[in-house]
Amino acid sequence: xxxxxxxxxxxxxxxxxxxxxxxxxxxxxxxxxxxxxxxxxxxxxxxxxxxxxxxxxxxxxxxxxxxxxxxxxxxxxxxxxxxxxxxxxxxxxxxxxxxxxxxxxxxxxxxxx
Amino acid sequence: xxxxxxxxxxxxxxxxxxxxxxxxxxxxxxxxxxxxxxxxxxxxxxxxxxxxxxxxxxxxxxxxxxxxxxxxxxxxxxxxxxxxxxxxxxxxxxxxxxxxxxxxxxxxxxxxxx
Numbered sequence: 001x002x003x004x005x006x007x008x009x010x011x012x013x014x015x016x017x018x019x020x021x022x023x024x025x026x027x028x029x030x031x032x033x034x035x036x037x038x039x040x041x042x043x044x045x046x047x048x049x050x051x052x053x054x055x056x057x058x059x060x061x062x063x064x065x066x067x068x069x070x071x072x073x074x075x076x077x078x079x080x081x082x083x084x085x086x087x088x089x090x091x092x093x094x095x096x097x098x099x100x101x102x103x104x105x106x107x108x109x110x111x112x113x
Numbered sequence: 114x115x116x117x118x119x120x121x122x123x124x125x126x127x128x129x130x131x132x133x134x135x136x137x138x139x140x141x142x143x144x145x146x147x148x149x150x151x152x153x154x155x156x157x158x159x160x161x162x163x164x165x166x167x168x169x170x171x172x173x174x175x176x177x178x179x180x181x182x183x184x185x186x187x188x189x190x191x192x193x194x195x196x197x198x199x200x201x202x203x204x205x206x207x208x209x210x211x212x213x214x215x216x217x218x219x220x221x222x223x224x225x226x227x
Contacts, residue, residue: 004155032214043203043218044156088155092214099144099163099207100171101216103155 002027004091006104014112019076021107023089026070033065033072036088038106044088048074079111116140117219119204124224126191126198134189134222136204143209145187146216149173150201162187163209191224199226 003026013019021035032051036044050056050063050072062075072091076083086106093100117138126132136145144163148156158171162181176195181187191198201223205216 008153034215043221046215046217049215090216099209099214100158100161101156101214103157105153105155 002030002091002093002102004089004102004104006087006089006107008105009108010110011107012110012112013079015079015081017079017111019079019083019109019111021074021076021087021089021109023072023074023091023104024070025072025089025091025102027091027093027102028067028070030070030091030093032092033063034090034101035061035063035072035074036090036103037083038086038088040085076109079109081111081113084109084111117204117206117217119202119219119222121222122220124222126224126226128226129193131190131192132224134191134202134204134224136187136189136219137185138187138204138206138219139185140206140208140217141184142206142217143184144207145181146205146207147171147177147179147187147189148203148205150203156203159189198224200224 005024035048037047038044048063050065056063060077064073088106089104090101120135146161147159160179162168178190203221204219207216
């Protein structure tokens with residue numbers, strides 16, 4: 001059973017701080033990695049994708065991937081109260097299909113003003 | 114506007130009834146997916162379809178059925194055989210030609226069994 005593990009939180013950070021969200025995955029041949037943000041009662045919104053080892057930056061968000069350690073993380077700089085949400089890590093499944101995603105259960109982030 | 118629409122937003126079902134959830138997309142995406150989300154849980158894949166007239170079971174297909182007669186539409190039927198249907202149902206789509214794995218979600222349908 002392919003698994004994606006996230007700390008459920010809640011992770012609480014003060015406004016302006018860096019929030020660090022972590023994710024590990026079990027399928028060594030996974031190729032694509034995604035972070036989704038989900039506000040309470042809403043559907044997930046894709047905020048970052050990363051495909052190769054290293055860092056990828058987009059505004060205040062940085063995704064980091066280490067395939068050898070089977071680890072992907074999301075850093076949110078200058079955290080704002082509007083960043084308070086559940087963050088879902090998703091990983092493509094192997095087995096010939098690049099279309100199936102396996103999701104973690106999500107980490108609840110709270111940014112305190 | 115391009116996007117994914119789901120209807121209805123809220124749905125109430127009596128035990129023993131079948132209900133159908135609608136999902137439509139105008140993104141010209143080949144692949145479409147149905148997920149279920151329970152409180153405090155991640156998303157679990159019910160069914161997915163990569164092309165018209167073809168679909169595959171996901172991890173929790175029992176008690177559900179789908180059809181894919183048009184590229185734009187992927188309706189999900191929750192049958193009376195699904196024992197715990199109360200959940201948040203999410204439809205997603207992806208563009209196979211662009212790599213296929215980035216999935217975009219509709220607003221969801223919240224189903225409650227009375």
